[in-house]
Amino acid sequence: MPDSRQILALPVVLLLLVGAILPLTILVVISFWSVDFDAFELVPGFGLASWREILGNPTYPYLIGKAVLTGGVTTSLTALAGYPLALSLLRLPKRWKSVALVVLLTPLYTGEIVRIYAWRLVLGTDGLVNSLLMGLHLVDAPLKFLLFSPFTTALALFYDELPFMTLALWIALERLDMRLVEAARDLGARPLPAFIRVTLPLTSTGLCAGALAVFALSAGDMQTPNFLGGPSGATALASIDNFFGTAFDWPTASALALTLLLTLIVAAALLAAGILRLGGRPARVAR
């Protein structure tokens, strides 16, 4: 007999079907429609014009590739910084751990716009970093690349997603039997090989969860590049927004959104599969 509590899934399933699946289905339908720009009306039908526009124009594959690259770079950077940070958090005395959790998560609670705004104060021409560098006579003129450049976007995204990655790695490390790492060290493995052969494979599920979250959040972020990237801040998402709002070209907006979505899902799946394969290594060593 099926558990009667399963019925509790109903409200959430209904909400997500109406609020998420239906809209995504509508995107598919509208992507085949066309627009009558004289009457400013959508014309239902089946045409491939918007798909041809998206796949034929090299701008859009470029922007979609950029989204994947942004996600990949942010994921790698947060993983590189997240492991040392999570390993340090692991070594905290127990009663400090819940405090550390609050300290780690509080920056997440600042709104996206607040963080963006604060970076302008840190990295601007008269900002903290430039004033310090000038004050110490390390540079003669303010460094321009600090704000409104790909560097700014990368730094801000790294900042935004680091807590997510760290949290995922920290939880995975708490479950890892540290005696295995000690054993590897006792048997003469240097710290880095011990990390790569023991710690990394045994925390690969945590890394996978963190990587998926960071990838989805950073590749799907439009505001950070938009407000901080300057001329480099063009994103596929901003183009979608442009087609949808300013240009009233909903079919093209839909086709671009779907292409981006499919690419991101495939990239995320490859990323997850690649990370989970790391977990296979210790078994082979054991044999």
Added chain:
Amino acid sequence: MSRRSLAVLTAAVAFLYLPIAILAVFSFNASRLMAFPLSGFTLDWYRSLAGNTNFQNGFVTSFLVAQPVGILGAGLGLTAAMALIAAGRRLRIMLTALLLVPFLVPKTVLSIAQTMVLSRLGLGRGAATLILAQVIVVIPFTTAIIASVLIRLDPRLAEAARDLGASPWICFRRITFPQIKPAVMAAYSMGVILSLADLTIGLYLAGRTQPLSLIVASQFRRELSPDLNAMQVAVLVLTALIVVLTEVYQRRRDARRRGRAPVRQATGETLERPA
């Protein structure tokens, strides 16, 4: 605690709190220009904030939107988590996949698609659509928080209550809910905080409702005024207060539970004394 760990933690805290510290510093700086060197101490920006009805209305709106998002997010997360625990393999995979959708789809894409649906159906946008759209994005988080606690509960407690004649509702209210209340509270604060922090969904689905993040974003495009700093610091202090109060509440609760629950299982888990 090795010296290296300490150095890593110090660097991380400095990095994560640098932008926030800068905001706070400039909110007390006696100059309209937000630039170094600093000009002196002032409370003018907090005073001008007190007279800025635009910001105040925005804050009240944000708060009024965040409450239903927190409550609905926690409630629906609770039902979804209970279903997830009870579900068979097929339903569990389906439900998990469905819950991943609002998490993995970029907020911009989801909001635009929702706007298209509303517009085709001839429905307007406003507080209700904003709240529902935020609830949809919050549900994966609240479900994960509550499910992670539910899955560790001892099922024998609920079974014992049922065997002794408790109805499903009484069993939930007297046995299950008391054990997961902290997680439900955490889910609620998660919902409130994600709602307060949101800008993207508001840009598309808020209609004429103007939460604070939208007002700040529109100012942001024109000119940066220092009372914006004061505002941000005030909002930060308030959100931090929510976090700290929730944490204190949970700790007190845990302490109280430890103090009055003499029954211990072989596994060492603390049991709730039947009321």
